[in-house]
Amino acid sequence: MYRGAVLGLGNVAIHGHLPGWRGRRDVQIVAAADARASQRAECEAHLPGARWYDSPEALLDGEALDFVDVCTPPSSHALLALRALDKGLHVLCEKPLVSSPHDLRRVAEAATAAGRVLHTVHNWHHAPLVRATDAAIRAGRIGAVREVVWQTLRTQPAVAANGDGWRMDPEIGGGGVLTDHGWHVSYVIPRWVGARPEAVSARLETRRHRRFAVEDTATVRLHFPDAVADVLLTWAADTRENHAHVLGTAGRIEIEDDTLVLTADGREERRRFPPPLSDGSAHPDWFTAIADEFITRVRDAGARESSPNLDEAAVCIAVECGARESSRAGGERRALSAGAVGSAR
Numbered sequence: 001m002y003r004g005a006v007l008g009l010g011n012v013a014i015h016g017h018l019p020g021w022r023g024r025r026d027v028q029i030v031a032a033a034d035a036r037a038s039q040r041a042e043c044e045a046h047l048p049g050a051r052w053y054d055s056p057e058a059l060l061d062g063e064a065l066d067f068v069d070v071c072t073p074p075s076s077h078a079l080l081a082l083r084a085l086d087k088g089l090h091v092l093c094e095k096p097l098v099s100s101p102h103d104l105r106r107v108a109e110a111a112t113a114a115g116r117v118l119h120t121v122h123n124w125h126h127a128p129l130v131r132a133t134d135a136a137i138r139a140g141r142i143g144a145v146r147e148v149v150w151q152t153l154r155t156q157p158a159v160a161a162n163g164d165g166w167r168m169d170p171e172i173g174g175g176g177v178l179t180d181h182g183w184h185v186s187y188v189i190p191r192w193v194g195a196r197p198e199a200v201s202a203r204l205e206t207r208r209h210r211r212f213a214v215e216d217t218a219t220v221r222l223h224f225p226d227a228v229a230d231v232l233l234t235w236a237a238d239t240r241e242n243h244a245h246v247l248g249t250a251g252r253i254e255i256e257d258d259t260l261v262l263t264a265d266g267r268e269e270r271r272r273f274p275p276p277l278s279d280g281s282a283h284p285d286w287f288t289a290i291a292d293e294f295i296t297r298v299r300d301a302g303a304r305e306s307s308p309n310l311d312e313a314a315v316c317i318a319v320e321c322g323a324r325e326s327s328r329a330g331g332e333r334r335a336l337s338a339g340a341v342g343s344a345r
Contacts, residue, residue: 002295003065005031006047007056007080008072009039011158012094016123016282017069018046020291027295029069033059056080065089067117067298073166074174078103081118085110090117090301092294095183096320097313099174101337104317108310117297120313124184125191126289128273132260133246133253137192141264143250145193148222148229150244152181153237156209158281168212176214178204178320181233186316189222189229192246196315199223201333202323208236220323223333242277 004021006013009032021029032043033053043052053059056072060083067090070080078098081091085107097120098104111118124130137145157167157180166172167180190196200222204215216236222229244255251264258276262269275285293309315336322334 002027002067002298003030003063004067004069005029005033005059005063005065006069006071007033007059008070008076008094009034009042010071012282013069013071014042014046014282015280016284016287017071017291019284020287021069023288024291024295027291030065031059031063057083060084060087060089067092067294070094073172074099074179075172078107081107082110085114085116085118088114088116090294090298091119092290093118093120095121096174096179096316097310098317099179100321101314101317104310104314108307115301117294117301118307119294119297119309121287121290122184122187122309122312123283123286123290124188124277126286127277127283128275129255129258129260129277130188132271132273133244133255134191136253136260136262137194137246137248140250141262142246142248142252144226145246145248146227147247148189148192148227148244149231150185150189150229151232151242152177152185152234153232153239153241153243153278154181154235155237155240157235168209168214170214173214175320175324176204176212176218177216177233177235178202178218178220178323179214182218182220182231182320182323183316185220185229185231185233186222186319187312189231190224190312190315193224193227193229195224195227197222197224197229197319197336199333199335200319200322200326201331202326203331204324204327206236207234218323220319222319240278 021027031051033056040052068084070093074096084091202220205217207217209216217234220231242257246253254261258274259272318336322336326334
């Protein structure tokens, strides 16, 4: 039985992570912490018997644990991960794992030194529609991928617990729609293409939500050795939808929120993979696979010398940093580092 604790008891923890943990027989969530006193009632409701702490720091000092699940806003991720690793704990952390290559090196090196697992939540890999798309590409159904178009359309940011608007505060959230949704795109599309992006060009803007201190729209192009991906992310749409198309040398895939349309060899196949990609923001059904990944890595921690998950995180960070630099330069193309995290567990 692995003893875990949740740091940050907001919407994604309550409605996304806890259902997955409660369904496991090898994990017990014994404690939770949040700086907001109002969340204590949520702890009592969703984690009966778990101990409550008024801060993550107090919990880390007061509990004997195997791992922590970090669900706090992004600005706290690096520090909490480092503190947990220093105490010899495995760490699962919501995206974005950290905000800079420097912080990624720090947490990855700390995990390696401690001999502990550091893993971030790349849950869109486990959306049924994304999985089906990936399986079709891996099976060679559309040949080599040459072009991807992706659109994430939202009318506003996801609302945090108690209406907290930290996603609109750059000091807490790190950035706007690019930070919130761009991370997912930056690990999903490279897997489809089968390569790391070499460069990025982007324009960030505010189209509707003028009161926000962060961008509400990001137009991003990812440049691969033999492919290109054009991405639109916005909180300024009139409807909530997700669309994508993947063009290969032998066919194409269209994604229509919950439907996959595959065209190849002169035939069209249409299948639904509910729920829609735009359905909610917590996605508890996708978290089960994340919990499996994490606990499997914890169980095998001594045998693993590399982490594809952290290598994906490195790509996500490079894309965001490069996109912001490109936008400041008027959309100029910016090369991305080819390095990987490597030996982090």
